[in-house]
Amino acid sequence: MTIILIILAILAVIAGLLGFIYFRRLRQRRQFVYKKMQRIAKLVEQLENGRELDSHDVLPFAANPATRVMTFALLHNFDLKYLFPQNLYTQAKAAESHLANWLEFPTELDAFPDEMEHLQTQSIDVDGHGQQFVQYEVFRFRMRPPHWAADKDWMLGVAGPYFPGGEPYDHPPATFSRLTQQEDGVSPEEEVRWVHAHIYARS
Structure with a gap:
């Protein structure tokens, strides 16, 4: 009986902590x-x-x-x-804003990029037969000191996919950055393929 009470007490503490974390995050998001x-x-x-x-x-x-x-x-x-x-x-200007706002989330950079440049528009063949394509906009961005990411210099970010027949300001569901440094040798094309496979495909 004592063991059961101890277990119930532990579960109550865990539930209380989870509730506290949930409501704190909800308040922070608001x-x-x-x-x-x-x-x-x-x-x-x-x-x-x-x-x-x-x-x-x-x-x-x-x-x-x-x-x-x-x-x-x-x-x-x-x-x-x-x-x-x-x-x-335009699609590129909308994507720039979507990515900048995404990067401001506390779980990401927690700030807007100090510099941001559009690199290219990248197409993905979604059916593998050259019949259906979606587009991603690729940017590079960087932070200035004293931000913690300043030493990373230029990093890559992606917004998309944009679908045929859509409007420039449609919401791009796979807006994302791994905060990959451009000097690491990852190309814009590779970054888009990674985001499409790991973020959009799993959304």
Whole structure:
């Protein structure tokens, strides 16, 4: 009987710890999302107050990769997509913003890249017969000191896949980076194949 009580006590402690971790992570995620939304709070406030936006209001938010995707989504929801700059309405520009936002997650870089460059668009033959392709956008990025990843210099990141007939700002489900250093000799093509096989195929 004593052993059973001990086991039950241990299980109760474990359940309590798991519950604590779950709710702490939930709170952290809410805080993270709130922080992101604050970056476009000015646009949201203007729309909610009935003030008419113009392209000059939108441009600073669309130009910044940190707020580009959220800005497009906001305009889309308010039927104001026509205010989004046409030169930023591209797959590569959308992918840049998706990857930058993904890298900001605390489990990744916990920050936006200090520098980010688009390397290429890479196609993957998904049926093995050259009949159906998807695309990935490949970037390199790096951090400056004192960030812990600064000594890695340029690293590779991928956003995709993008499907035929899709729109530039469709959500890319396999946005990912292994924080692989470019100097390690991993090519953009190899990184895309790895992400497609290990991230997208398992999603």
